[in-house]
Amino acid sequence: MHPACSYKLLDDHSVQCHLCQRRCQIAPGKSGYCRTRKNLDGKLFSLIYGRVSSMRISPIEIKPLFHFFPGSQWLSMGSLGCNFLCPGCQNWEIAHADVEKELPPLRFIPPEDAVQLAREDRCKGISWTYNEPTLWFEYTLDSARMAREAGLLTNYVTNAYITGEALDLIGPHLNALRADLKGFSDETYKRIANINGFDGILKILDRARHYWGMHVEIVTNLIPGINDQNTELKKMARWICDYLGSETPWHVTRFLPRFRLAQLSPTSIDKLEKVRGIGLEAGLKYVYLGNVPGHPAENTHCPACGKLLIERVNYQVVQYHLSGTGCGYCGYFIAGYF
Numbered sequence: 020m021h022p023a024c025s026y027k028l029l030d031d032h033s034v035q036c037h038l039c040q041r042r043c044q045i046a047p048g049k050s051g052y053c054r055t056r057k058n059l060d061g062k063l064f065s066l067i068y069g070r071v072s073s074m075r076i077s078p079i080e081i082k083p084l085f086h087f088f089p090g091s092q093w094l095s096m097g098s099l100g101c102n103f104l105c106p107g108c109q110n111w112e113i114a115h116a117d118v119e120k121e122l123p124p125l126r127f128i129p130p131e132d133a134v135q136l137a138r139e140d141r142c143k144g145i146s147w148t149y150n151e152p153t154l155w156f157e158y159t160l161d162s163a164r165m166a167r168e169a170g171l172l173t174n175y176v177t178n179a180y181i182t183g184e185a186l187d188l189i190g191p192h193l194n195a196l197r198a199d200l201k202g203f204s205d206e207t208y209k210r211i212a213n214i215n216g217f218d219g220i221l222k223i224l225d226r227a228r229h230y231w232g233m234h235v236e237i238v239t240n241l242i243p244g245i246n247d248q249n250t251e252l253k254k255m256a257r258w259i260c261d262y263l264g265s266e267t268p269w270h271v272t273r274f275l276p277r278f279r280l281a282q283l284s285p286t287s288i289d290k291l292e293k294v295r296g297i298g299l300e301a302g303l304k305y306v307y308l309g310n311v312p313g314h315p316a317e318n319t320h321c322p323a324c325g326k327l328l329i330e331r332v333n334y335q336v337v338q339y340h341l342s343g344t345g346c347g348y349c350g351y352f353i354a355g356y357f
C-alpha cells in the first residue's frame with residue numbers, strides 16, 4: 020500500500036478522495052468506487068502503486084495519437100481498475116478486476132525501473148494506458164517526474180474525469196493527453212459511464228490544452244444506439260473545434276462488441292463515414308476513423324493541397340511526406356509534434 024494524495028479527512032475518520040470527479044466519501048475500512056483506494060483509520064492508500072498488469076512497447080499510433088511524434092515507440096503500462104466501468108469496455112479484464120483479489124496477476128515495477136526500461140528500449144517516452152491512469156496517480160506522478168528528468172516524454176490515455184486539482188499536480192510533467200469524449204449530454208454519460216454530468220470533463224480538456232499546453236487528441240468510440248445520435252455528435256464536433264481548436268485530431272472509432280454489450284453489432288462503416296463528415300463540416304481539419312484497417316481515413320492528408328502526408332497500416336507509418344511541421348508538397352503548417 021502507498022499513501023494516497025489528493026484527499027481530505029472528514030468526521031469519524033472518513034475521507035473524501037479528490038482524485039477524480041466522483042469525489043467518493045470513504046468510510047474507514049472501505050474503498051472508493053474504483054476499488055483502488057482504501058481508507059485505513061482515516062488515511063487513504065493506493066492499492067495499485069507500481070503494480071503493473073500490462074506492459075509492452077507499442078507505437079504511438081495505437082493510442083491513438085496521430086500528431087505526436089508519428090512512428091515513435093512508447094513504453095506502455097497499465098494497472099487495474101477504472102472509475103467508469105463502461106458496459107462495452109474493451110479492457111474489462113483489467114478495468115473491472117477486483118483489485119484486492121489481485122486478478123489478473125501483477126508485478127511490481129518501481130518508477131525508476133520503468134524509466135530505465137523505456138530508455139534501454141529507446142522509447143520516446145512512457146504512456147499510461149490500458150486502465151484509467153488517473154487511478155494510478157501517485158505512481159504515474161513519480162514516474163512522470165523521473166521520466167521528464169531523464170529526457171523522456173509522457174502521455175495519459177484517459178477518460179479525463181480527473182479533478183482539476185489532480186491535473187494541476189501532474190500537469191507540469193505530462194506532455195500529451197489522448198482523451199475520450201464518449202458523448203455530449205449528461206444522459207449519454209450517465210448511460211455509458213454512470214456519472215452525473217460531463218461538464219467537468221470538458222473543463223479538464225480545456226485546461227489541459229490551454230493552461231498546461233498539452234497536446235490533446237480526442238477519441239469517440241461510436242456505440243450503435245447508445246452515443247451515435249447526429250445531433251449530439253454535431254455539438255461535440257463543434258465544441259472540439261471551438262474550444263480545443265480546429266487542428267485537434269478527432270478519432271471516431273468503430274465499436275467492437277465486448278463484455279456487457281456483446282449483443283450489439285459493430286458500428287457500420289457508413290455510419291462512421293457520416294460522422295467523419297460531421298466533424299469536417301464543423302471545421303475540424305483532421306478527423307480519423309479507427310478500428311477500420313485499411314480505411315483511407317486512417318491516413319493524414321494535407322488540409323490545403325489534399326496530398327497524402329502520412330499513410331498508416333496496422334499502426335505503422337509506411338509513408339511520410341512532412342518536412343518539419345509543414346506539408347512536404349505545399350508547405351502548409353500541420354499542427355502537432357513531428
Ligand code: SF4
Pocket residue numbers: 036037038039040041042043050051052053054055056102154
Ligand atoms: S479515484 Fe476512486 S476513490 Fe477517488 S474519487 Fe475517483 S472513484 Fe472515488
